[in-house]
Amino acid sequence: NAGVTQTPKFQVLKTGQSMTLQCAQDMNHEYMSWYRQDPGMGLRLIHYSVGAGITDQGEVPNGYNVSRSTTEDFPLRLLSAAPSQTSVYFCASSQTTGGASGYTFGSGTRLTVV
Amino acid sequence: GNSVTQMEGPVTLSEEAFLTINCTYTATGYPSLFWYVQYPGEGLQLLLKATKADDKGSNKGFEATYRKETTSFHLEKGSVQVSDSAVYFCALSLNTGGFKTIFGAGTRLFVKA
Numbered sequence: 001n002a003g004v005t006q007t008p009k010f011q012v013l014k015t016g017q018s019m020t021l022q023c024a025q026d027m028n029h030e031y032m033s034w035y036r037q038d039p040g041m042g043l044r045l046i047h048y049s050v051g052a053g054i055t056d057q058g059e060v061p062n063g064y065n066v067s068r069s070t071t072e073d074f075p076l077r078l079l080s081a082a083p084s085q086t087s088v089y090f091c092a093s094s095q096t097t098g099g100a101s102g103y104t105f106g107s108g109t110r111l112t113v114v
Numbered sequence: 115g116n117s118v119t120q121m122e123g124p125v126t127l128s129e130e131a132f133l134t135i136n137c138t139y140t141a142t143g144y145p146s147l148f149w150y151v152q153y154p155g156e157g158l159q160l161l162l163k164a165t166k167a168d169d170k171g172s173n174k175g176f177e178a179t180y181r182k183e184t185t186s187f188h189l190e191k192g193s194v195q196v197s198d199s200a201v202y203f204c205a206l207s208l209n210t211g212g213f214k215t216i217f218g219a220g221t222r223l224f225v226k227a
Contacts, residue, residue, distance in 0.1 A: 004157075035217075042118075042203065042217040043158075090157055098213025099205075100146060105157035 002026050006091050006106035013081040013113045021076040021109050023091030031094045032074040036087040081113045116141045118218035120204050126224045135189040135221050137204035145208035147187040152201045199225045
Protein backbone atom coordinates (compact mmCIF):
# COMPACT_ATOMS: atom_id res chain seq x y z
CA ASN A 1 0.00 0.00 0.00
CA ALA A 2 2.11 2.90 -1.32
CA GLY A 3 -0.10 5.86 -0.35
CA VAL A 4 1.48 9.07 -1.70
CA THR A 5 4.79 8.73 -3.54
CA GLN A 6 7.04 11.69 -4.26
CA THR A 7 10.15 11.82 -6.41
CA PRO A 8 12.92 12.84 -6.21
CA LYS A 9 13.75 12.92 -2.50
CA PHE A 10 16.56 15.44 -2.96
CA GLN A 11 17.39 17.90 -5.73
CA VAL A 12 19.89 20.69 -6.26
CA LEU A 13 19.13 23.23 -9.00
CA LYS A 14 20.93 26.24 -10.34
CA THR A 15 19.10 29.54 -10.46
CA GLY A 16 17.00 29.72 -13.61
CA GLN A 17 16.72 25.98 -14.17
CA SER A 18 13.33 24.31 -14.38
CA MET A 19 12.21 20.96 -13.03
CA THR A 20 9.17 18.89 -12.18
CA LEU A 21 8.45 17.33 -8.81
CA GLN A 22 6.42 14.18 -9.22
CA CYS A 23 3.55 13.06 -7.00
CA ALA A 24 1.37 9.97 -7.34
CA GLN A 25 -1.27 8.46 -5.07
CA ASP A 26 -2.99 5.08 -5.24
CA MET A 27 -5.92 5.74 -2.90
CA ASN A 28 -8.29 7.16 -5.53
CA HIS A 29 -8.42 10.48 -3.70
CA GLU A 30 -9.95 13.31 -5.69
CA TYR A 31 -8.28 16.08 -3.69
CA MET A 32 -4.53 16.66 -3.95
CA SER A 33 -2.34 19.54 -2.90
CA TRP A 34 1.23 20.80 -2.78
CA TYR A 35 2.72 22.45 0.30
CA ARG A 36 6.10 23.93 1.04
CA GLN A 37 7.63 23.73 4.49
CA ASP A 38 10.00 26.41 5.71
CA PRO A 39 11.51 26.71 9.20
CA GLY A 40 9.19 28.42 11.66
CA MET A 41 6.44 28.90 9.08
CA GLY A 42 4.57 25.63 9.12
CA LEU A 43 3.17 24.48 5.80
CA ARG A 44 1.97 26.85 3.11
CA LEU A 45 -0.34 25.78 0.31
CA ILE A 46 1.05 26.26 -3.21
CA HIS A 47 -1.59 24.72 -5.49
CA TYR A 48 -4.39 22.23 -5.15
CA SER A 49 -6.72 20.13 -7.27
CA VAL A 50 -10.23 18.91 -6.58
CA GLY A 51 -10.15 16.37 -9.39
CA ALA A 52 -8.69 15.53 -12.78
CA GLY A 53 -8.61 18.60 -15.01
CA ILE A 54 -9.26 21.06 -12.16
CA THR A 55 -6.54 23.01 -10.37
CA ASP A 56 -6.41 26.22 -8.38
CA GLN A 57 -3.94 28.47 -6.62
CA GLY A 58 -3.16 28.35 -2.95
CA GLU A 59 -1.41 30.80 -0.69
CA VAL A 60 1.99 30.98 -2.44
CA PRO A 61 1.55 30.01 -6.13
CA ASN A 62 4.03 32.35 -7.82
CA GLY A 63 6.79 30.55 -9.69
CA TYR A 64 4.98 27.20 -9.76
CA ASN A 65 2.65 25.46 -12.21
CA VAL A 66 0.54 22.34 -11.81
CA SER A 67 -1.64 20.12 -13.94
CA ARG A 68 -3.90 17.16 -13.16
CA SER A 69 -4.49 14.91 -16.15
CA THR A 70 -5.32 11.82 -14.06
CA THR A 71 -6.70 11.16 -10.59
CA GLU A 72 -3.41 9.56 -9.56
CA ASP A 73 -0.81 12.14 -10.62
CA PHE A 74 -0.27 15.76 -9.62
CA PRO A 75 3.14 17.09 -10.73
CA LEU A 76 4.53 20.45 -9.59
CA ARG A 77 6.65 22.41 -12.05
CA LEU A 78 9.18 25.07 -11.13
CA LEU A 79 9.43 27.34 -14.14
CA SER A 80 12.67 29.22 -13.38
CA ALA A 81 14.15 28.26 -10.03
CA ALA A 82 15.11 30.97 -7.55
CA PRO A 83 16.96 30.69 -4.21
CA SER A 84 13.70 31.68 -2.45
CA GLN A 85 12.28 28.35 -3.61
CA THR A 86 14.76 26.41 -1.50
CA SER A 87 12.41 24.43 0.73
CA VAL A 88 10.96 21.04 1.50
CA TYR A 89 7.96 20.24 -0.71
CA PHE A 90 5.16 17.93 0.32
CA CYS A 91 2.39 16.47 -1.76
CA ALA A 92 -0.76 15.44 0.10
CA SER A 93 -4.05 13.83 -0.82
CA SER A 94 -7.39 13.60 0.93
CA GLN A 95 -10.71 11.80 0.57
CA THR A 96 -12.45 15.10 1.12
CA THR A 97 -11.91 18.60 -0.20
CA GLY A 98 -9.31 20.70 1.53
CA GLY A 99 -8.13 17.92 3.80
CA ALA A 100 -11.33 18.17 5.84
CA SER A 101 -11.06 14.49 6.88
CA GLY A 102 -7.28 14.59 7.20
CA TYR A 103 -4.41 14.37 4.73
CA THR A 104 -2.08 11.59 3.64
CA PHE A 105 1.34 13.09 2.95
CA GLY A 106 4.23 11.98 0.82
CA SER A 107 7.73 11.81 2.30
CA GLY A 108 8.79 15.09 0.72
CA THR A 109 11.32 16.52 -1.73
CA ARG A 110 14.14 18.62 -0.31
CA LEU A 111 15.05 21.22 -2.94
CA THR A 112 18.07 23.48 -2.84
CA VAL A 113 18.47 26.29 -5.39
CA VAL A 114 21.96 27.71 -5.66
CA GLY B 115 -8.40 35.78 9.68
CA ASN B 116 -8.21 32.07 10.34
CA SER B 117 -5.04 30.92 12.09
CA VAL B 118 -3.41 28.37 14.37
CA THR B 119 -0.95 29.24 17.14
CA GLN B 120 1.24 26.64 18.80
CA MET B 121 3.64 26.92 21.69
CA GLU B 122 7.19 27.51 20.57
CA GLY B 123 9.69 24.73 20.92
CA PRO B 124 11.77 22.92 21.34
CA VAL B 125 10.20 21.06 24.22
CA THR B 126 12.65 18.77 26.00
CA LEU B 127 11.38 16.08 28.36
CA SER B 128 12.71 13.01 30.09
CA GLU B 129 11.25 9.63 29.26
CA GLU B 130 7.97 8.91 31.10
CA ALA B 131 7.26 12.61 31.68
CA PHE B 132 3.86 14.16 30.99
CA LEU B 133 3.52 16.06 27.73
CA THR B 134 1.38 19.06 26.90
CA ILE B 135 1.71 21.00 23.66
CA ASN B 136 -0.60 23.99 23.53
CA CYS B 137 -2.61 24.90 20.45
CA THR B 138 -5.14 27.69 20.06
CA TYR B 139 -7.00 28.72 16.96
CA THR B 140 -8.92 31.58 15.42
CA ALA B 141 -11.62 30.64 12.96
CA THR B 142 -14.84 31.92 11.48
CA GLY B 143 -17.30 29.08 11.77
CA TYR B 144 -16.77 25.61 13.18
CA PRO B 145 -13.54 23.99 12.05
CA SER B 146 -12.33 20.43 12.35
CA LEU B 147 -9.10 20.20 14.34
CA PHE B 148 -6.09 17.95 13.80
CA TRP B 149 -2.71 17.00 15.19
CA TYR B 150 -0.09 15.75 12.76
CA VAL B 151 3.32 14.31 13.65
CA GLN B 152 6.48 14.51 11.53
CA TYR B 153 9.36 12.16 12.32
CA PRO B 154 12.84 13.10 11.05
CA GLY B 155 13.14 12.85 7.29
CA GLU B 156 9.50 11.91 6.79
CA GLY B 157 6.24 13.52 5.76
CA LEU B 158 3.49 14.48 8.17
CA GLN B 159 1.22 11.75 9.52
CA LEU B 160 -2.26 12.33 10.87
CA LEU B 161 -2.13 11.62 14.61
CA LEU B 162 -5.66 12.45 15.74
CA LYS B 163 -8.61 14.66 14.94
CA ALA B 164 -11.85 16.07 16.35
CA THR B 165 -14.71 17.42 14.32
CA LYS B 166 -16.94 19.20 16.85
CA ALA B 167 -16.89 20.86 20.25
CA ASP B 168 -16.10 18.59 23.23
CA ASP B 169 -14.94 15.76 20.95
CA LYS B 170 -11.79 14.01 22.15
CA GLY B 171 -9.38 12.65 19.57
CA SER B 172 -6.96 9.93 20.68
CA ASN B 173 -4.28 7.71 19.16
CA LYS B 174 -1.09 5.96 20.36
CA GLY B 175 -1.56 7.34 23.90
CA PHE B 176 -1.98 10.94 22.70
CA GLU B 177 -5.19 12.86 23.37
CA ALA B 178 -6.64 16.26 22.54
CA THR B 179 -10.05 17.74 23.35
CA TYR B 180 -11.83 20.29 21.14
CA ARG B 181 -12.58 23.21 23.46
CA LYS B 182 -14.80 25.74 21.73
CA GLU B 183 -15.05 28.08 24.73
CA THR B 184 -11.26 28.53 24.87
CA THR B 185 -10.65 27.88 21.13
CA SER B 186 -8.01 25.33 22.06
CA PHE B 187 -6.92 21.82 21.10
CA HIS B 188 -4.00 21.00 23.38
CA LEU B 189 -2.10 17.74 22.78
CA GLU B 190 -1.35 15.56 25.83
CA LYS B 191 0.35 12.28 26.58
CA GLY B 192 0.73 10.79 30.02
CA SER B 193 4.15 9.16 29.58
CA VAL B 194 6.39 10.03 26.64
CA GLN B 195 8.97 7.73 25.08
CA VAL B 196 12.18 8.48 23.20
CA SER B 197 10.37 7.33 20.05
CA ASP B 198 7.90 10.24 20.44
CA SER B 199 10.66 12.71 19.51
CA ALA B 200 9.29 14.51 16.46
CA VAL B 201 7.70 17.75 15.29
CA TYR B 202 4.00 18.11 16.09
CA PHE B 203 1.69 20.29 14.01
CA CYS B 204 -1.74 21.53 15.01
CA ALA B 205 -4.10 22.26 12.13
CA LEU B 206 -7.65 23.29 11.38
CA SER B 207 -9.86 22.69 8.39
CA LEU B 208 -12.89 24.77 7.54
CA ASN B 209 -15.07 25.88 4.70
CA THR B 210 -14.13 29.34 3.46
CA GLY B 211 -15.77 29.12 0.08
CA GLY B 212 -14.05 25.76 -0.28
CA PHE B 213 -12.43 23.70 2.45
CA LYS B 214 -8.88 24.65 3.38
CA THR B 215 -6.45 23.33 5.98
CA ILE B 216 -4.31 25.79 7.94
CA PHE B 217 -1.26 24.53 9.83
CA GLY B 218 0.51 25.88 12.86
CA ALA B 219 4.27 26.45 12.78
CA GLY B 220 5.03 23.14 14.52
CA THR B 221 6.53 22.27 17.91
CA ARG B 222 9.64 20.15 18.12
CA LEU B 223 9.73 17.60 20.96
CA PHE B 224 12.92 15.97 22.24
CA VAL B 225 12.60 13.09 24.68
CA LYS B 226 15.74 12.05 26.59
CA ALA B 227 16.32 8.53 27.86
